[in-house]
Amino acid sequence: MIVTVPTPAGMRNAPSPPADEDLELLLLIRHFELTLLRLFEAGELSGTTHTCLGQEYIPVALKPLLQADDHVFSNHRGHGHFLARHAEPYGLLAEIMGREGALCAGVGGSQHIYHRRFLSTGVQGESLPVAVGVALTLKGSGALACAYIGDGTWGEGSVYEALNMAQLWRVPLLVVVENNGIAQSTPTSAQMSGDIAARAAAFDVLHHRMTSTEVDEIRAELAPLVAVVRGDGRPLVAEFVTHRLGPHSKGDDTRPPEEIARAGDHDWYARYARMFPDPFDRLDRERRELVERIAAEVTARPPSVWERR
Amino acid sequence: MTRVSEHLNQALHDLMEADPRVHVLGEDVSDPYGGAFKVTRGLSTRFGDRVRSTPLSEGALTGVGAGLALAGDRAVVEIMFADFAALAFDQLVNFAAKSTSMYGRPVPIPLVVRCPSGGNRGYGPTHSQSPQKHFIGVPGLSLFEMTPFHDAGELFARMFALGQPCLFFEDKVLYTRRMYSGGVVDDLFRYELAGGVARVFLDGVTEPDCTLIAHGGMTHRALAAMRELLLEEDLACELLVPARLHPLPGLPGLERARHVCVVEDGSEGGTWGAEVARLLYPRLWSTLRRPIGLISAADSVIPAAPHLEREVLVQPGRIRHTIVEALS
Numbered sequence: 231m232i233v234t235v236p237t238p239a240g241m242r243n244a245p246s247p248p249a250d251e252d253l254e255l256l257l258l259i260r261h262f263e264l265t266l267l268r269l270f271e272a273g274e275l276s277g278t279t280h281t282c283l284g285q286e287y288i289p290v291a292l293k294p295l296l297q298a299d300d301h302v303f304s305n306h307r308g309h310g311h312f313l314a315r316h317a318e319p320y321g322l323l324a325e326i327m328g329r330e331g332a333l334c335a336g337v338g339g340s341q342h343i344y345h346r347r348f349l350s351t352g353v354q355g356e357s358l359p360v361a362v363g364v365a366l367t368l369k370g371s372g373a374l375a376c377a378y379i380g381d382g383t384w385g386e387g388s389v390y391e392a393l394n395m396a397q398l399w400r401v402p403l404l405v406v407v408e409n410n411g412i413a414q415s416t417p418t419s420a421q422m423s424g425d426i427a428a429r430a431a432a433f434d435v436l437h438h439r440m441t442s443t444e445v446d447e448i449r450a451e452l453a454p455l456v457a458v459v460r461g462d463g464r465p466l467v468a469e470f471v472t473h474r475l476g477p478h479s480k481g482d483d484t485r486p487p488e489e490i491a492r493a494g495d496h497d498w499y500a501r502y503a504r505m506f507p508d509p510f511d512r513l514d515r516e517r518r519e520l521v522e523r524i525a526a527e528v529t530a531r532p533p534s535v536w537e538r539r
Numbered sequence: 540m541t542r543v544s545e546h547l548n549q550a551l552h553d554l555m556e557a558d559p560r561v562h563v564l565g566e567d568v569s570d571p572y573g574g575a576f577k578v579t580r581g582l583s584t585r586f587g588d589r590v591r592s593t594p595l596s597e598g599a600l601t602g603v604g605a606g607l608a609l610a611g612d613r614a615v616v617e618i619m620f621a622d623f624a625a626l627a628f629d630q631l632v633n634f635a636a637k638s639t640s641m642y643g644r645p646v647p648i649p650l651v652v653r654c655p656s657g658g659n660r661g662y663g664p665t666h667s668q669s670p671q672k673h674f675i676g677v678p679g680l681s682l683f684e685m686t687p688f689h690d691a692g693e694l695f696a697r698m699f700a701l702g703q704p705c706l707f708f709e710d711k712v713l714y715t716r717r718m719y720s721g722g723v724v725d726d727l728f729r730y731e732l733a734g735g736v737a738r739v740f741l742d743g744v745t746e747p748d749c750t751l752i753a754h755g756g757m758t759h760r761a762l763a764a765m766r767e768l769l770l771e772e773d774l775a776c777e778l779l780v781p782a783r784l785h786p787l788p789g790l791p792g793l794e795r796a797r798h799v800c801v802v803e804d805g806s807e808g809g810t811w812g813a814e815v816a817r818l819l820y821p822r823l824w825s826t827l828r829r830p831i832g833l834i835s836a837a838d839s840v841i842p843a844a845p846h847l848e849r850e851v852l853v854q855p856g857r858i859r860h861t862i863v864e865a866l867s
């Protein structure tokens with residue numbers, strides 16, 4: 231069965247400004263990610279890092295829809311997922327930089343974080359079966375397991391094995407798909423035959439596709455469906471049509487400039503700056519300065535220590 | 540007399556009875572079928588939802604087990620044939636094993652993955668393998684194997700206490716054999732358990748001509764060879780069968796043996812036996828009189844036809860012959 235709630239007409243054209251709290255979180259994530267790219271350029275970061283530039287609104291929209299006892303599973307592009315779940319930017323940056331106060335002693339780095347019911351891992355699709363196992367223990371409790379995956383991850387067999395079990399066993403699993411139309415360098419059109427809705431339908435899994443980038447609109451659409459996941463104990467695939475503004479990983483974007491610009495047309499940042507200069511400019515400056523302070527403070531910390539078993 | 544499969548079944552019953560956090564998952568594990576080898580018989584009738592017959596999805600069912608374990612429960616997952624553990628490699632290696640340490644602190648993942656392994660039953664190349672070697676040396680992953688000497692309940696308790704994913708191999712031929720008890724193997728051999736290792740010996744022999752080291756599924760073929768070696772070649776052998784294959788526990792008494800030989804049913808090359816020898820060389824270097832012997836299955840797929848399968852897998856005759864040759 232497919233449940234598609236139409237986007238309320240009118241809202242798209244005349245969005246009200248997001249609440250200050252939401253805008254602050256959006257901006258925190260944006261400046262966190264921009265700072266990572268800057269730190270990379272400056273040689274302060276090693277390894278790889280995948281920023282969620284342009285997609286920040288998804289975890290921010292989900293934030294109030296999640297409860298404290300929910301489990302969140304994230305992927306390689308998980309900084310926004312984390313910051314919208316736990317207000318611990320110092321710990322996250324320390325993890326990414328391998329500094330004292332790191333969430334996971336610097337062992338996991340950007341893609342492998344386990345902290346207060348938030349778990350990310352770097353193998354695409356691997357988390358979904360694990361999330362089904364966790365969701366089995368949550369059945370009937372009102373809590374759910376939420377797992378973020380990208381469009382490209384629908385190439386992995388584990389996704390289908392897990393969806394099948396999730397629906398068969400009626401587990402409270404919320405699969406959030408960030409369909410940004412690209413996987414690393416390969417457009418979705420060159421990776422995916424058919425679409426996500428039909429794949430979910432094949433498993434009799436509820437599916438809802440959203441094109442809005444407005445957190446309030448998204449919440450209004452999704453809240454009743456999330457309640458179904460909790461109440462009836464059944465999985466939902468919530469697909470967000472979204473846009474990746476930046477590179478896959480630092481500096482590896484091979485898309486033509488026109489295409490990157492087209493993705494930029496959907497950017498909430500530019501839109502809010504234009505439409506709501508007050509309070510945008512003030513909050514933007516505050517968050518930028520906050521992240522600058524965080525970066526300076528964390529950079530100055532001593533290296534993290536790993537107490538191996 | 541208790542058969543090994545019945546003993547395992549009883550251990551699972553006891554485990555689920557004693558600990559409501561334990562789940563059992565796998566293909567066709569529910570009643571009335573009770574698993575391809577009947578090891579899970581009766582569990583779903585008694586324990587309901589905690590026992591689940593799953594779709595044919597080895598990767599995901601292992602991942603689900605890991606998820607249950609991550610959330611604070613305990614999972615026993617059955618892979619119908621050990622060969623299919625290959626489909627769960629990612630979940631085992633990249634998720635379950637790595638998660639115990641990659642988050643910077645110990646994260647318990649009490650997960651036991653049961654793998655019915657081994658050949659000599661004519662099941663052919665994809666249903667007969669002893670794939671232990673493919674899982675050796677994975678940080679955070681332990682390998683155990685059922686033996687006719689070890690109490691399965693104690694092994695489950697040990698595996699869960701590790702808080703790490705464990706593969707538990709169960710030789711399919713072993714299922715049909717009886718559990719030994721009371722320190723007696725047969726008219727010739729006695730056994731004792733010490734430090735998790737079963738030692739099978741001849742009464743009164745303190746300096747054996749050869750000490751064999753084998754995994755549980757090789758026990759009976761090793762014993763058959765030891766009998767012939769004693770009665771027909773006048774060579775006294777001891778046998779060590781550790782239940783934990785990796786990391787390997789300390790093996791007792793090897794300094795007293797004239798020869799040490801590892802016997803296994805995995806195919807030759809990059810084997811468990813080679814790993815055992817690697818660990819033993821530094822310790823035994825000053826007492827060894829010849830290289831540690833390695834007896835493995837041939838570098839071959841495992842044929843279905845019994846006469847061909849016999850040639851590929853390790854048989855008592857080959858063990859006997861190899862040891863006689865080494866000692867002559």
Ligand SMILES: Cc1ncc(C[n+]2csc(CCOP(=O)(O)OP(=O)(O)O)c2C)c(N)n1
Nearest residue numbers: 306307352353354380381382383412413414
């Ligand atoms: C199993 C696996 N294969 C390949 C990769 C390398 N990789 C990391 S992200 C990625 C693309 C993922 O695309 P998508 O799921 O659309 O997520 P997005 O990056 O667009 O957020 C690839 C190929 C991986 N991490 N895991």
Ligand SMILES: [Mg+2]
Nearest residue numbers: 380381412413
């Ligand atoms: Mg994508």
